[in-house]
Amino acid sequence: MFGTAVIVFREVLEAAVLIGIVAAATRSIPGRNRWLAAGLLAGLSGAGLVAAFADGIGSLASGIGQELFNALVLGIAVLMLAWHNIWMASHGAELAAGARAVGSAIRAGKRECSVLLVVVGLAVLREGSETVLFVYGIAASEASGASSMLTGGLGGLILGVAVGYAIYAGLLRVPMRWFFTATGVLVLLLAAGMASQAARFLIQADLLPSLASPLWDTSTALPEDSIPGMLLRSLIGYDARPAGMQMIFYLTVLVVIAFGMKLASRSVAAIRPEP
Amino acid sequence: MKNGFKSLPSYLGFIQILLILMVPVEVLGADGEYSLVIQEHRFQPEELKIPAGKKVKLIIENRDATPEEFESHALNREKVIPGKSSASIFIGPLKPGRYPFVGEFNEKTAKGVISVE
Numbered sequence: 001m002f003g004t005a006v007i008v009f010r011e012v013l014e015a016a017v018l019i020g021i022v023a024a025a026t027r028s029i030p031g032r033n034r035w036l037a038a039g040l041l042a043g044l045s046g047a048g049l050v051a052a053f054a055d056g057i058g059s060l061a062s063g064i065g066q067e068l069f070n071a072l073v074l075g076i077a078v079l080m081l082a083w084h085n086i087w088m089a090s091h092g093a094e095l096a097a098g099a100r101a102v103g104s105a106i107r108a109g110k111r112e113c114s115v116l117l118v119v120v121g122l123a124v125l126r127e128g129s130e131t132v133l134f135v136y137g138i139a140a141s142e143a144s145g146a147s148s149m150l151t152g153g154l155g156g157l158i159l160g161v162a163v164g165y166a167i168y169a170g171l172l173r174v175p176m177r178w179f180f181t182a183t184g185v186l187v188l189l190l191a192a193g194m195a196s197q198a199a200r201f202l203i204q205a206d207l208l209p210s211l212a213s214p215l216w217d218t219s220t221a222l223p224e225d226s227i228p229g230m231l232l233r234s235l236i237g238y239d240a241r242p243a244g245m246q247m248i249f250y251l252t253v254l255v256v257i258a259f260g261m262k263l264a265s266r267s268v269a270a271i272r273p274e275p
Numbered sequence: 276m277k278n279g280f281k282s283l284p285s286y287l288g289f290i291q292i293l294l295i296l297m298v299p300v301e302v303l304g305a306d307g308e309y310s311l312v313i314q315e316h317r318f319q320p321e322e323l324k325i326p327a328g329k330k331v332k333l334i335i336e337n338r339d340a341t342p343e344e345f346e347s348h349a350l351n352r353e354k355v356i357p358g359k360s361s362a363s364i365f366i367g368p369l370k371p372g373r374y375p376f377v378g379e380f381n382e383k384t385a386k387g388v389i390s391v392e
Contacts, residue, residue: 003382054342055357063363066354130344133355134380137341204352206305206330206365213368214351224348241351 001145001152004138008131008156010230015043015127016164017234018190019120024171025084025183026116029109039117043124050129051136064205071205073122074198080119081191082257085184087112089264163231184261186235192254193237199249200239211244305332305365311345313337313356316381324390327371336361343385347376350389367391 019036026032050057050069058066091108131153138149174182202208219240222229232238239246306329312319316339325331337343337356345364346353356362369391378385 007379007382054355055360058355058357058360058362063361066362130355133342133357134344137343137380140341200351204354204364206332210368219348239351240348243351 001148001155004134004149004152005156005159007134008153009160010156010225011127011131011134012157012160013163013230014234015123016160017167017231018123018164020164020167021171021183021186021190022084022116022119024168025088025180025187026112027172029112029116031109032113032116035113035117036120039120040124042117043121044128046121046125047128047132050125051132054129054133064207067201067205067207070126071198071201073126074194074201077119077122078191078194078198078253080115080122081187081194082253082260083115084112084119085187085191085257086260086264087115088180088184089261090267188254188257188261189236191257192250193233193235195253196237196239196242196246196250199246200243203243203245208245211248213243214241215244215247217241305330306367308332308334311335311387313339313343313378313385315339316343316378316384318376318378318385318387321387322390323387324392325367325369327391328368330365330367332363332365334361334363341380343381344379345376346379347374347389349374350376352376353379 019040023032023036054066056065057069061068087108135150135153138146138153171179171183171186199208203210203213217240222232222238222240224230224233224238224240229238229240237250242250307325309323309325309331311323311333313335335345335354335356337358337360340358342355342357344353344355345362350366350369352364352366354362354364366389369389371391374389374391376387376389
């Protein structure tokens, strides 16, 4: 029972941390709860579908379908998170100040919400499909401990959600002055971490060279399956034995998004001079 | 996103060209193929020997009816293999040592190690 709790907890944690950060980062956008819920539901049904078609997806592209699918899902999420951060860099200040101008602000808010829906949906889809497959395997087997394993899985789910909520609640306590910087940095690191994961899948499928594998080995100092290791993995994309190519992806995404955010905030300041 | 992004595509293009120039020509293709079988939630063999410094294609056949997830932190690889099907993953080049892996859905029984010499 404990074993299944840990496995489900690990999968759920990844999605829960992302949702917690994204929910906090979009607190000032009107109606975002509905979009969050919609993303969650879409992700859950998607997860079921992906699990059901795991066979077909896996055999696509001469056996590397799963890696391509994962890399694609992660890649789209990276783009969405990048869009969010760059958009926030130019519009976040207005929303925070409570400016509720009709028209453009609401339209922009809607667009941001659909981005939010996609990001959340994809995260739940990715982690959820693995969990669904795992739970299906337990349910399908005639093992006598099946019901206790399912209970363990439920426990893992609840714990993972609790951590995600804790991150959300914790972020909301950050003073307004630092709030958007904090969430901006967290989203930035989330995106970079996802890019690193995408690279890992492409290396696994032999579509990318690994380039120095591993770049470092911190598995004894901070193992990935320890609690802090798992948290760091979800928050900043920590990898105990990353390939060199993963690092390139990580840094490139970090630099590109940060660059985009700088440009966006600068262009806003140019148009609207300080009083 | 009206102004300022004209420079970004050219930055990206520059990074891409740099990457392509750095990449050795032989990206695709492995130096050997090795097989693993999953049966009764166990790996066969439980210890697989592969040579050091070579990129290797690992073909995993899942003979069980339920899916299994091949996962190894040491190798930094994970892949779900649906029931009654096969999948392949590329590992290496690796330094000599022992790299444990597990079947995450049945960790108690499904475990093994890749021994690199």
